[in-house]
Amino acid sequence: MKPQLLKISNPADYSFNLYVQECPFFPTPWHYHPEYEIVLILESTGKKFIGSSITDYGPGDLCMIGSYLPHYYRNDDEFYAKNSGLKARSLVIHFLEDFLGEKFLEIPESQAIKALLERSKRGLTFGAKTVQKVEPRFKNLPNLSGMSRLLEMIAILIILSESEDKQDLTTNPISLRNEVDSARMNKVFEYVMLKYQEEIQLSDVAELANMSESAFSRYFKKRTRRTFSQFLAEIRIEHACKLLMADKMSVAEISFESGFNNLSNFNRQFKAIKKITPLNYRTKFL
Numbered sequence: 001m002k003p004q005l006l007k008i009s010n011p012a013d014y015s016f017n018l019y020v021q022e023c024p025f026f027p028t029p030w031h032y033h034p035e036y037e038i039v040l041i042l043e044s045t046g047k048k049f050i051g052s053s054i055t056d057y058g059p060g061d062l063c064m065i066g067s068y069l070p071h072y073y074r075n076d077d078e079f080y081a082k083n084s085g086l087k088a089r090s091l092v093i094h095f096l097e098d099f100l101g102e103k104f105l106e107i108p109e110s111q112a113i114k115a116l117l118e119r120s121k122r123g124l125t126f127g128a129k130t131v132q133k134v135e136p137r138f139k140n141l142p143n144l145s146g147m148s149r150l151l152e153m154i155a156i157l158i159i160l161s162e163s164e165d166k167q168d169l170t171t172n173p174i175s176l177r178n179e180v181d182s183a184r185m186n187k188v189f190e191y192v193m194l195k196y197q198e199e200i201q202l203s204d205v206a207e208l209a210n211m212s213e214s215a216f217s218r219y220f221k222k223r224t225r226r227t228f229s230q231f232l233a234e235i236r237i238e239h240a241c242k243l244l245m246a247d248k249m250s251v252a253e254i255s256f257e258s259g260f261n262n263l264s265n266f267n268r269q270f271k272a273i274k275k276i277t278p279l280n281y282r283t284k285f286l
Helices: 108-122 128-141 146-162 177-193 201-208 211-224 230-244 253-257 265-272 276-286
Strands: 019-024 036-041 046-050 051-057 062-065 071-075 086-096 125-126 166-168
Touching: 019 036, 019 128, 036 211, 046 062, 062 108, 062 128, 071 177, 086 146, 108 125, 125 128, 125 230, 128 146, 128 201, 177 201, 177 211, 177 230, 201 211, 211 230, 211 265, 230 253, 230 265, 230 276, 253 265, 253 276, 265 276
Parallel strands: none
Antiparallel strands: 019 086, 036 062, 036 086, 046 051, 046 071, 062 125, 125 166
């Protein structure tokens, strides 16, 4: 699975691309493209990597991803099992900055949309109130054509630009300079997602990237704004959060199931990332 600078083609009779995705799991690897992207998850769960952020997603998750911002939606492990019967479904819009014309963003009425596009370069996630407003319009887009579809698209952008519950996903987006960067980072991400419950040595990951340990450490931190050990801890803690919410295992069992070799280290890392202890996290959720 070789990642690349994704080439997205708009239909000849439309100024933006609307994609209804339905498959056993989302297949697109760590990638980036010049188009802006709006994603509404209809079905499935997993983790989304947008810029330097790592967060869970599920039905109703709504995000806007800016131009050239690397991203990757990975389903939970059960979606990759043979004959799982599970489905990953989403609605995706791709559009270029000038899809409404070269001068559209310069007119006074477009300044809120222009600000939205600029802010989306850090990745944006939207709360339940905005999703409630946008979801029916999003789902109706495939039923429209011509000017009706374009006007509905503009209406969606207006709602997103005026949303009061949108949040930046990252203050320092990952910087990928070319397809070699993308391929290298995707190898690392895939390896970590497969092995995070096991012991992972920096030397193994550096070898995967065809770099020395010191060179890889510098490379990874420059592009993700965190050390590799911090990144690995975040993946493990996100997995632990799901187990804590399921309330079927003890905290000690969860720590080992999430790839930590001792409970005290797990507690320390969890509090550093989530600003709360694992036990308090579970209590708060329940």
